Amino acid sequence: MCAFVPPAAVAAVAPLSSSAPSPSWSWLNTLHPTVMPRQNGKVAIVTGGGRGIGYEVVRQLARLGAHVIIGGRDEQEGLAAVRRICEEDKEAKVEFRKLDLASVLSIHQFAQSFKERNLPLNILVNNAGVMLVPEGRTGDGHELHFGVNYLGHFLLTWLLLDLLKSSGEHGDAARVVNVSSSAHSIGEIRLNDINSSYHYSAHAAYCQSKLAQVSFSSHLHQEMQRGGFRVNSCAVDPGMVNTALYCHLWTPLRMAQRVIARLFFRTPAEGAVTVLSAALSQDCKGGYWSNGHREMTSPAFDPGLELNLWEVSMQLLGLQSDQ
Numbered sequence: 554m555c556a557f558v559p560p561a562a563v564a565a566v567a568p569l570s571s572s573a574p575s576p577s578w579s580w581l582n583t584l585h586p587t588v589m590p591r592q593n594g595k596v597a598i599v600t601g602g603g604r605g606i607g608y609e610v611v612r613q614l615a616r617l618g619a620h621v622i623i624g625g626r627d628e629q630e631g632l633a634a635v636r637r638i639c640e641e642d643k644e645a646k647v648e649f650r651k652l653d654l655a656s657v658l659s660i661h662q663f664a665q666s667f668k669e670r671n672l673p674l675n676i677l678v679n680n681a682g683v684m685l686v687p688e689g690r691t692g693d694g695h696e697l698h699f700g701v702n703y704l705g706h707f708l709l710t711w712l713l714l715d716l717l718k719s720s721g722e723h724g725d726a727a728r729v730v731n732v733s734s735s736a737h738s739i740g741e742i743r744l745n746d747i748n749s750s751y752h753y754s755a756h757a758a759y760c761q762s763k764l765a766q767v768s769f770s771s772h773l774h775q776e777m778q779r780g781g782f783r784v785n786s787c788a789v790d791p792g793m794v795n796t797a798l799y800c801h802l803w804t805p806l807r808m809a810q811r812v813i814a815r816l817f818f819r820t821p822a823e824g825a826v827t828v829l830s831a832a833l834s835q836d837c838k839g840g841y842w843s844n845g846h847r848e849m850t851s852p853a854f855d856p857g858l859e860l861n862l863w864e865v866s867m868q869l870l871g872l873q874s875d876q
């Protein structure tokens with residue numbers, strides 16, 4: 554952690570820093586940074602915040618005065634991210650904590666050590682993700698896309714939910730922001746083969762995990778509203794963003810993608826804009842966010858499927874509702 558931000562030391566709103574680390578030629582897909590409210594006194598966790606979109610979310614939240622914890626599995630990358638942010642802004646309050654979303658044990662340890670610090674938790678950004686990875690399993694036997702992108706975040710959120718509920722009681726409602734993708738729209742949740750054991754397609758597995766995030770987000774939001782808790786949960790599509798996420802593409806496709814991405818994809822800073830809008834907007838009411846705002850029409854949510862997925866996830870993780 555590099556420094557503490559004196560509370561309420563600055564104006565109520567601040568423009569997002571537009572000094573993106575690399576220049577963008579993405580003239581078709583550009584999202585401009587916007588004005589966001591100060592976040593002094595707020596605490597945020599961003600998973601996978603060591604690089605890519607997550608890094609930019611961390612950087613901007615810290616710049617707005619929030620205390621930000623990067624949850625990631627690569628310590629070197631995480632600490633380098635903290636150093637870079639602190640070099641840029643001596644006041645930034647950022648730290649790295651180890652979190653491997655492919656391990657139930659690591660998620661429990663991360664949540665436990667965070668709770669022991671008696672900090673509030675105002676914003677949880679479930680951002681970490683993998684895409685098109687070769688067939689593989691988490692330490693607990695779940696298909697990698699499903700396990701890391703969805704189930705790991707489900708568990709993390711569940712373990713931190715009481716803290717989110719209590720933190721949302723005063724001031725702004727707490728937020729859970731699930732970084733999904735437009736790929737959710739072609740996803741299918743196969744409850745009878747959730748771990749793709751009978752048939753594996755990396756593409757289908759990624760899309761399923763992103764649909765599962767949207768579904769989880771919607772169900773959680775409704776549960777929180779029903780229970781009268783001031784916790785909003787939303788799903789976000791950051792757009793096509795030029796990051797390392799595409800590193801598992803088939804090599805010729807990867808080479809083509811690199812050229813196309815430099816021309817047409819968003820920069821990570823632009824990709825972070827919608828995530829930040831959902832995390833910080835004062836009238837966030839859940840839903841699905843893309844292109845910097847809440848979509849008027851949500852994707853086709855299916856309450857029956859949402860409930861089934863929720864119950865299956867609880868069973869897979871050995872959780873009970875009254876925990």
Ligand SMILES: NC(=O)c1ccc[n+]([C@@H]2O[C@H](COP(=O)([O-])OP(=O)(O)OC[C@H]3O[C@@H](n4cnc5c(N)ncnc54)[C@H](OP(=O)(O)O)[C@@H]3O)[C@@H](O)[C@H]2O)c1
Nearest residue numbers: 601605606627653654655680681682734793794796797798
């Ligand atoms: N880029 C796009 O075009 C795009 C489009 C739609 C949605 N998204 C979503 O945006 C999110 C961020 O992706 P990105 O584009 O910024 O990709 P990225 O640069 O590859 O970042 C992914 C982050 O997730 C972390 N991560 C992966 N596996 C993990 C694990 N088991 N435990 C903890 N952290 C783990 C990575 O850290 P490691 O160093 O440990 O791997 C990295 O920090 C993802 O959820 C992705 O699906 C991206």
